[in-house]
Amino acid sequence: MSERAGEAVPAAQKSSWTSFMKSLAGFTGDLSAMTAPPFILSPTSLTEFPAYWCERPELFAAIADGKTEQTRALAVLKWFISTLKGQYTSRNESMGSEKKPLNPVLGELFYGYWPANEARGGKTTLVVEQVSHHPPITAYRIENIAKGVILTGHNAQKTSFSGGSIIVKQVGHAVLAVSLPSGQTEEYLITLPRLRIDGLWYGSPYIELAEMSYIQSSTGWLSTIEYKGKxxxxxxxxxxxxxxxPPPHGSSEPTVIEGTWHTNSKDVHTGAVFHDVTSPKEEVTVAPIEEQCEWESRKLWFGVAKGIREGDFETAATFKGKIENDQRQRRRDEATANKTWELKHFQYIESDPVYEHLGKLFKANPPTEDAYVYLNNGPPS
Structure with missing residues (x-):
């Protein structure tokens, strides 16, 4: 393996990549604060990543159309599996390999929407806020009011290096709420898979999903998803x-789906296609840069992103350093004034009652988790 090490690394970056790999091998603790070589940086902030949950907005909206508890649970599973390609392989397809996203600053915002149409009813909106910098935690809210489908969640990462791979434990969860014609609300607790970033020795990182994740419905239906990689x-x-x-004592037989999450899958028993993400996705619509406030991701990181895309890493580093220095000064000023940063769209709670209640049904680990409650005050019109 060592003879091929760094084979995908640009010649000008080989020395920095070698140093980076040596640093990884000798590092203990969380890797999130490490500085990656410039060529492997993404021009996109982590605050944009929640948009991947809804890049197929018809599937998100279609959850509400299920006539039974079972069909809705299947629709949630289909939508969830269909989000994985965008979340975990899209950088490989567009940039040639996995890239390290820009680490958001505290208070960073990202707003977007998917327009209304006949298939999905009304407009679907996205509100994202970076609610913590150390550790980096991103909270998000996706809502289609016309269909009565709402996703609220938060995500953080704990990273380590083991056996030549970066191991990423995703911390956090999401809750999907569906308003039914009866006036009741159905809820789904969604846990997150563990990631393994391979291909580091060759300078061409890619993500594999590992272990298990779960989708637990308040009606008792449970999706257990097992991931296998190369x-x-x-x-x-x-x-x-x-x-x-099905719920305990239910009469229905389990439904088993197998396939590759970045292409398609089938129902094992019927052979019918379950999900297919080989068709084009729909990008989130975002306001023009000149209309964004200073805290919105694409305006905040504009100079950095431009430098990365153009291969001008010196300029990118200059802009990046200024943003980071400004953040450090804000924290010093807050400490001097004995103040803490006030969140704009979310409120922190120590224990999520939905997680605690639904997590008991499949013995979630950990048994409790904190959460960020949306304040219903955005996005801007």
């Missing part, structure tokens, strides 16, 4: 097996 000697990339089981 190993050193065997296996196929990006494979999964999802099993939807």
């Amino acid at each position: 190993g050193y000697f065997s296996g196929k990339s990006h494979t999964f097996k999802a099993t939807l089981t």
